[in-house]
Amino acid sequence: MPVEVMQISQSGECEAERIARGLRRKDLTLVRELVERYQYRLVRYLMFLTARRECVEDWAQETWVRVLDRGRQYDGRSRFETWLFSIARNLAIDDLRRRQNVSLEEARNEPLDLTSPFVTAARNEEAARLASALGGLEPIYREALLLRFHEDLSLQEISHLVGAPIPTVASRIRRGLERLRLHWKSAS
């Protein structure tokens, strides 16, 4: 078992280094491979973080452009997805902050997406039971839950990604989980 774990971590490390080398060279073949491998996870992360389906494609595209532009900043010492998500996170938060400054008149002209993306993304009964509660949950809780239970990141990795101390991250997961559990209980 420990040997298996070691092999996985070693291959993971090599993979990160390979990605770092390719990004330094702005290798388009590698970028194509990365887009194919991580695009769905990136979209899912942005969806959990913001619940703004109408903006996600633009953010995803801009994230990949930034990955190319700032490829030299990725040193291959951490998992690629944590670096990718941190770029996407900063970009989405900045954009949402900018959008809050638009006038009400301008905001009225923006198309509104009234259906929660979680309702349409619920693929079974268990997900359907959580969908409405998930839509009402604060983004920081949704983000923490996704990173812990979907992406299987450690608390340390999540802490590094979101820029919050480990106890804060643990607290967000605990609170988010508890809120969903109470909803789950009442729904059943």
Added chain:
Amino acid sequence: MAGEARISGIAPQDALWLRSHVADCAECAQYEEEVEGVVRGLRSFAFDIDPAMNQRILNAAAGRVRQPMPARWWALAAAVVLVVAAVPVYKGVRDARREKADALLMEEVESRVWRVVPVAMEPLTQSQPEGSK
């Protein structure tokens, strides 16, 4: 502890204790079942994405990579033009300087000759009257 086991993990001996406790405690067993249900539910969300999205993203990325190439070529061409134009200008300036320096030197030589020759001829001019005496 059932929640902590899911969030940050617990020590193996605590996990063993939790297992035996949950087997006996209906309340904790229900709590654990609810937490597991939430985690399973979270993992069941699947978002539809436009299949053409990847291609659009790759096109944007490719455009970004190709963009700096013309700029590089322009910079290289500008450098070559600069060097080609600078060589004759440098040569012209160098030749003009040389001509000026030569002219100055000639002037200096001539002025020295005119100054030095009369001085050199002074003993001759002084000894002539004695000789003539």
